Amino acid sequence: MSLAPLPQFDRPLLTDAGLETDMIFNRGIDLPHFASIILLRSAEGRQALEAYFCGFLDLARRMGSGLILESATWRASPDWAGPLGMSGAELDGLNRDAIDVLIRLRQAYGSTVAPMIVSGCIGPRGDGYDPGRIMSVEDAESYHAHQSKVLASAGADMLTGITMTNIPEAIGIARAARTLAVPVAISFTVEMDGRLPTGDSLGDAVTAVDEALSGYPAYYMINCAHPSHFAATLDDGAEWTSRIRGMRANASRCSHAELDAMTELDIGDMAELAALYRDIRHRHPGITVLGGCCGTDLRHITAIAEACLDS
Structure with missing residues (x-):
């Protein structure tokens, strides 16, 4: 199946940061179960979410860059309705609202930020650090197909599976996207050794998903790790590295276990983080999607934008 190429193949695009950690630690907003989708249940929450995205839109406008708007739906797949105290129908409605917020922001900013891509964010069924019980590919596709369809029907330009901890779940999300004929990116969580939490190498994960879907995913990203944890992995010269097009790194050099135990946010060294992004992009210019994950804002x-787009 051939899809129209995404603009991030031609130029660098910014995306956002660690939405959930920003809301909780910087803005003092409680997010039960780390679920930013609940912001859409109140006028105050919607205002906070729009203000968050407007910061990145203003940055992209100043830098003359495009922007990928990632929906606040990372923890909004069917299993989370019960823990969040809502029905499946309400959760579906909030998924649609999350896309609508981004579409309206795109309309408001118009041609001052171009291109703007609205991406439907799909998180893991369980935890973003711990793979837990690993589903079969078939179960993963069946589970994620529902949210994928809701996001795509709401008008998302693409889907992005973020913080994928294992290969079968990544394949399942990509298969669900392929059934809908929607472009999909897969972003893998890696540990301090550059491997997935399952122990699989990043190269094996990318290759396995590509082989299972005949290369259907538009591209792959790395998330939830400091650049120092994965930079060397990208430098092995293997063919799969050309499929990595995005970085959403953590601010902190700490391990996932250390981050889970923290009661205060580790914002890391911003200048160092930006310099590492610049250095990785210099060696791998095909990496065009630049954003952040836990601890970043x-x-x-x-x-990062000033280091990578002005150089």
């Missing part, structure tokens, strides 16, 4: 992405 607009300040980090600003530093």
Whole structure:
């Protein structure tokens, strides 16, 4: 199946940062179960979410860059309705609202930020650090097909599976996207050794998903790790590295276990983070999607943008 190429293949695009950690630690907003989708249940939450995205839109406008708007739906797949105290129908409605918010922001900013891509964010069924019980590919496809369809029908330009900890779940999401004929990116969580939490190498994960879907995913990303944890992995010269097009790194050099135990946010060294992004992009210019993950906020992405887009 051939899809129209995404603009991030032709130029660098910014994306956002660690939405959930920003809301909780920087803005003092409680997010039960780390679920930013609940922001859409109140006027105050919607205002906070729009203000968050407007910061990145303003940055992209200043830098003359495009932007990928990633929906606040990372923890909004069917299993989370019960823990969040809502029905499946309400959760579906909030998924649609999350896309609508981004579409309206795109309309408001118009041609001042171009291109703007609205991406439907799909998180893991379980935890973003711990693979837990690993589903079969078939179960993963069946589970994620529901949210994928809701996001695509709401008008998302693409889907992105973020913080994927294992290969079968990544394949399942990509298969669900292929059934809908929607472009999909897969972003893998890696540990301090550059491997997935399952122990699989990043190269094996990318290759396995590509082989299972005849290369259907548009590209792959790395998330939830400091660049120092995965930079060497990208430098092995293997063919699969050309499929990595995005980085959403953590601010901190700490391990996932250390981050889970923290009661205060580790914002890391922003200048160092930006310099590492610049160095990785210099060696791998095909990496065009630049954003952040846990512990990062607009300040980090600003530093990254200034280091990578002005150089």
